[in-house]
Amino acid sequence: MIPIPAFLVLAAILFTIGTVGFLVRRNVLVALMSIELMLNAINLTFVAFNRAYPNEHTGQTTSFFVIAIAAAEAAVGLAIVLSFFRLRKTVRSDSADLLKN
């Protein structure tokens, strides 16, 4: 059986990739994908930890809810990106520079 820490390390790596991708990439769609990656890493963490506490299924049920919320978030996020694209003809976040001090 694959030990639990292996899953946790994989999840941590995925989460780091998501974080770095969000902070580094300037394409809004890639930033959205990075957030999804982070949420999936979190799901993996929850499910992996659930194996250490087999009496209850808290981790597994949590991950189901997180999947549903991630879908709702993607829907709203893509709508916002679309409305931004319609007005500015770009999806690069460094072109979001109208609002300044």
Add this chain to the structure above:
Amino acid sequence: MSIWFALSPILVLAVGALGLMMADAFSKSRSDLALGSFITFLSAGLFAVALWIMGGVPAETAKLVAPWIILDKFTLFFEATLCLGGAISSLLAGGYLPEHDLDRGEFYALMLLSAIGALLLAAAGEILALFIGLETMSLGVYAMTAFRRTNPRSAEGALKYFLLGSFAAALLLYGGALLYGATGTTSLTGIRDALTSGQFGSLRDPSRLPMVVLSMVFILVGLAFKVSAVPFHMWTPDAYQGAPTPATAFMSVVVKGAALATMMRVMLVAFGDKGSASWASGWPPVVAGLAIATMVVANLIAIRQENVKRMLAYSSIAHAGYLLVGLVASWGSGNPQVAAEGRAALLFYILQYTVTQAGAFGALILCGSRGREAVSYEDLAGLGRRHPAAALPFAVFCVSLAGIPPTAGFFGKLYIFRAAIEGGFTGLAVIGLLNSALSVYYYLRVLVYLYMREPAPGAPQAIPMRSGYVTAALVLAGVLLLYFGLLPGRSLEMALSAAKSLI
């Protein structure tokens, strides 16, 4: 007591939101939707008040939904406060949206649905419920921010808010996942028990302590984004400026209030015990640092603003700093008496801040009709002489935001700083006081322009709008402001009783 009655504030909002969506689809005129939304908020708030008067939810009823939703007096206090903020915002929307050609009914449904998330967030006693509440609240607010569809600033503000908000939510949830791994439970009281007693056997094992600390850092960062504390505030001025002003009012009072409620629960319940493992109670100095950074940076930038709405956005960040001072004071160095007074001060501050800040945005709305909006200070010049009735509310709410007696803002700050001194954070209270004095400059600048300046010849002038909804909102906020300012005793007593129920 029936569980349906115990959950009635949330259920009333849900029924109202669905009802308004149906009414929007089948009715020809949209003007009554604001009234419907106001009545929904009002009745939800009254249900919370009724539950309070009946002595709160009995323990055996509350047990049915625990630990996911906690139904104590703390929750009821926040439910009433958040509904009050929502009620004022929906009245403002009723005046603002038709005036600025945004009259689409889904705004009210979004506001109510988002408020459901806010109430759930304030009541959440478990990581998953907390996350669901947070996201329900945030998704509605993202959509409200992007509501001015033809305005690129609105889309840009929403984009920044959405990206940083969901990033912060993901950080928070990862913190929750690590905490679940370290303690084996996701309920906040369960986490506290695990951290203090080690009954899960996990914390006897020192290798898990870094995980607890890391998870606390993630959760703190995620919540700091939501209450817009420096250095996690970058999205705030942009989102506040881009959003339609009623949505800005909603964000600055309801979203911030709910985020602060959950911050209190997480920090004081799960991590608040002095005896908890290792660094788990080491957060007060960190939050104190955040509070200092928030107050100083926000006030210094607010002074330099020329745009009034942006100034109010920075002012709302500065108030997040004062709220964080209150959070540190709520910890009370582990002394329950000091802690209860600190929590009561914080709750009272949120209550008066809800009225004051929503009222200030309402006054800004009143000062600008379509195409003649009050955008910069210059636009406000001479308004006090030309339109005294429109200038007066702005002056009153600015005085209260500045914390000048006898307004509610003065007592809010007084109690918070006093609680900080009693909790042993004298330096923090002094820095807060100095910042408060600094902020008087930019609040009074509004008054100077309103009453002492004349507009430059040929310069654009703001023309106040006429709306019964906005007037009603301002009267409601103004009356409550004076009530909290002149007779703070009763509400402070309620805050204390709510604070004591937080365990």
